Amino acid sequence: MTTSALFAAVVRASQSDAWTYVITGWLLTGAVVAGYWLRTRARIRVGETRLSAERDQ
């Protein structure tokens, strides 16, 4: 079940359009918060590898 299939299923399940807004809102919030966390974590990893590389010199 790819994510797009899952998303389509959820949307179809919601006859009333209210559910579309609810799903969009929740997915968007999740995406933004998770995106920010992953981006910060990735930049920390890059920084720490450069730091340890510098220390080994």
Next chain:
Amino acid sequence: MRLWREASLVAAKDLRIEARSRIALGQILPFGIIVAILFAFALDPDSGLLTRVAPGLFWVTVLLAALLAVGRSFAVEEKSNARDGLRLTGLDGSAVFLGKMAAIAAELFFLEILLGIAVVILYGVEVNGVVVLLAAAPAATLGIASTGTLYGVLAAGLRSRETLLPLLLLPVLAPVLLGATRAFEGGLEGAPSDAWPWVGLLWIFATFYTAFGVLAFGTLWEND
């Protein structure tokens, strides 16, 4: 009081430069009137809408003109590095703040009078409740001048100051625009009792940021 002597020295210097260069009168005032005319183009003049929203358009124009006045006030210090000269005199930061703020406020107030006359003529506004207008305008002007001077020095010397100043200053001035417009509407529609609370808000805003400037300006002014 040494502070007031030094502050009036700085204000006199700024106002003499303005009198010589005629930037506020020769460029910023025409800019204001052009903006007022552009609003008339945008809104259909004979629908009576223009008269109703005249206070709001007036104060938006004043805010835009204030951006130019603040920019000009600190551009003067950049030229031939006059800013370092002013710092080298050892003047106290709060004196420089009050001086520059007073000069900007004077220019703005002078601007508001002339722009006000233009708006009254262009938009066909019949003026009453003058007491409220005279109570609100100085408060709004001091509010704009104090935050403008604070952010002016904060952005001075930074590469992107022309674009940074509006982004920093306009959101902070949202309550001033709200208060001044509502106060003017109350005054003009002959319902001053509605206007007085907004005048109070404007004076609180102005006093607060003037005090904030006196305390914080020195630190910002010394930053290179």
Next chain:
Amino acid sequence: MPLVEFHSVVCLLGTFPALAGVDLQVEPRDIVLLEGPNGAGKTTLLRLIAGLIPPHSGEAQVFGLDLFKDRRSARRRLALVGHESYCYDDLTVMENLQFTFKASGVTGMEINSVLERTGLDGLAGVRHAHLSAGQRRRLALANAMVRNPELLLLDEPHAGLDEEGRACLHEIIASAPSEGRTVVLASHELELSRQLANREVRVESGTIVKSGRGEL
């Protein structure tokens, strides 16, 4: 107690270490010549002494005041002549000097005598914008002298001055010790400056490499 006392001072311009560990002492009534290649950090050193820029690390004292704590109080007793004139375009020579004079709260100095010493007496009513580059250099010198400084910092003051201007400059520097004034002079005009200086300091790549006394 030396007027200026620096130990391994580092100073940044943005992220560039303009001064990378400077040790310097300046005694009262000294005339110190700072020489060295362009970009060595002479200008930064003078601006640091004047308290215009913050030191990053090390120990830095001017008039006994720690520059890390207070960069402003020492300014009342010093003046800096930089590459720019520090004046306002729309004001006249006299108005610029009067503003500096009143703003500095100085006593014991007469504006007209400063105008004469710098050869600007004929230009008092001329606007700064209308002055030539050379005249602005003289105005920069006058703007400093009008404050009757105990410590006079000069950043390449010879640049742009004509014969008469240089004569005025020399008279001011030469008479400094007798007027109780100390001078720190950054210059590339080594022959001229060496006639005046009693100490020479070589600055290279942000540090002081040679410092001699009386090497005339």
Next chain:
Amino acid sequence: MNPRDQLLDPRLRRVIGVGAVIGVVALCLFGLWGAPPDDRQGEAMRLLYLHVPSAWLAYFAFLVTAIASALFLWPRTRSIVWDRVAGASAELGVIFTGLTLVVGSLWGRPIWGVWWAWDARLVTTAVLFFLYLGYLALRRIPGDAISTGKRNAIAALIAFVDVPIVHFSVEWWRTLHQKATVFNPELSARIEGVQALTLWIAVLAFTLVYVYLLDRRYRLAVIDDVLAEQALEQAIKIRTGDNPGVGR
């Protein structure tokens, strides 16, 4: 690892991280499935479980920024730690303010039929968003640590002082036009029982997420500073290293 390099103790951070995950899962279960739809608003009510906590978190984040800025300005407590906390918290504040606005308009569409309504709280949040966007723009401009720290701290305080004034004036302005606005989310949603519980879970989950992200963003700021310091030492070596050789 000296104390300034970590905001939270690693063990505490892991606990908060796990707590945040549990909170989010619970929020999804309750928010999307557990809590019944509101009798008046229907399913759209589920968006409030995001809108209300993110609005609360935005204010809280900007309060943290203001306190950290004040501590940085106070000479005795001045430390780079507070400048980093102020920056990290403001960044999160702007994200939560943005989410509040977007989710707010997503909620407004089915309920009011409009993407945006000049409701007092939404207007205040919008002004807040741009207020701190300017602050973040100012923070990006480099310079000497102490002087930029002071500049940022003062800008943060200028912005924070404006928040109550904006809130007060906008509240006045909007209630001037509609007495008790039916659009007011709290008023129209008589929430109790499972819905109230869900809202509390949401607030808790959001707060844990905020604290965890604050620590991570602080850690990133530490690394950026250390790398900058190393680059500086390198530059000093190069600057003085070639001194005896070619006089530059």
